[in-house]
Amino acid sequence: MKTLSESLSKKGQLGGLGTGIITLVIAAVFLILGLIVLQELRDTDVIRTSQSSSVINETHATVNSLTKVVLGGTASPGANSFIVSLVINSTNMAVIPASNYTIDSTAGTIIYSSAGNTMGYNGSRWNVTYSYKHGDSAFSSANTTLVGLGSFSDFWTIIVLAIVISIVIGLLLAVFGGSRKQR
Amino acid sequence: MQSLKMHKKGQLGGLAPAILSLVFAAIVLVFGLVISQELRDTQTAGTDAYKAANETLVGLGSFSDFWTIIVLAVVITVVIGLLLAVFGGGRGKR
Numbered sequence: 001m002k003t004l005s006e007s008l009s010k011k012g013q014l015g016g017l018g019t020g021i022i023t024l025v026i027a028a029v030f031l032i033l034g035l036i037v038l039q040e041l042r043d044t045d046v047i048r049t050s051q052s053s054s055v056i057n058e059t060h061a062t063v064n065s066l067t068k069v070v071l072g073g074t075a076s077p078g079a080n081s082f083i084v085s086l087v088i089n090s091t092n093m094a095v096i097p098a099s100n101y102t103i104d105s106t107a108g109t110i111i112y113s114s115a116g117n118t119m120g121y122n123g124s125r126w127n128v129t130y131s132y133k134h135g136d137s138a139f140s141s142a143n144t145t146l147v148g149l150g151s152f153s154d155f156w157t158i159i160v161l162a163i164v165i166s167i168v169i170g171l172l173l174a175v176f177g178g179s180r181k182q183r
Numbered sequence: 184m185q186s187l188k189m190h191k192k193g194q195l196g197g198l199a200p201a202i203l204s205l206v207f208a209a210i211v212l213v214f215g216l217v218i219s220q221e222l223r224d225t226q227t228a229g230t231d232a233y234k235a236a237n238e239t240l241v242g243l244g245s246f247s248d249f250w251t252i253i254v255l256a257v258v259i260t261v262v263i264g265l266l267l268a269v270f271g272g273g274r275g276k277r
Contacts, residue, residue: 142216162265165265
């Protein structure tokens with residue numbers, strides 16, 4: 001009659017646990033490095049800033065100091081490097097000085113700034129003229145690829161669970177059901 | 184001596200190469216899209232050549248919509264393979 005240790009070592013399920021974990025770790029490292037490479041590739045200038053666009057007199061209602069107004073160009077894939085060249089009050093067509101607003105050139109937002117609050121433009125309707133850079137189909141696809149490959153990380157738990165189930169059930173079968181066919 | 188079944192089946196051992204293959208394919212795809220885009224931009228917008236190149240670029244780019252399902256197929260292969268190795272893998276062996 002076999003002992004428990006004999007059964008375990010003969011079947012080898014437990015002995016493969018370390019190897020299985022090493023394989024998982026290597027696979028995870030490959031995945032993360034691959035995602036980093038893809039992300040860097042997506043953010044290269046030739047992909048992310050391949051196109052330039054400009055918008056003239058884009059109207060935004062109620063620009064105030066409380067909420068950042070998102071410029072329409074942000075809808076373009078990978079939009080960045082926003083440069084506002086002219087802001088005018090859409091009611092009286094007066095030019096609003098740059099000291100009355102703050103631009104986030106990366107996020108593409110504009111917000112009223114009280115630093116130069118001498119003309120009462122807070123909460124009024126603004127016409128914004130600006131330019132920005134953005135990607136094209138290559139950027140969209142690269143981004144979708146990055147997200148799609150990244151979805152692999154959602155499945156690590158189920159892979160780990162499958163390994164654990166394999167080892168646990170394998171051990172139980174080795175001890176309680178493995179001797180049936182052996183001579 | 185019978186080694187660990189999951190290694191004999193190779194499902195788990197194939198996980199890292201599968202991920203490497205996915206990453207390699209993704210990088211090749213992105214580079215291919217960049218080349219296609221640069222080629223397209225050599226043409227004047229609105230011309231037939233530009234339109235055809237753009238449709239090619241968009242068509243190639245639609246491959247990226249399927250990464251999720253490819254990843255899912257890899258995961259299913261690994262997980263089901265692991266479970267089959269324990270529950271059903273020994274039936275055909277002598």
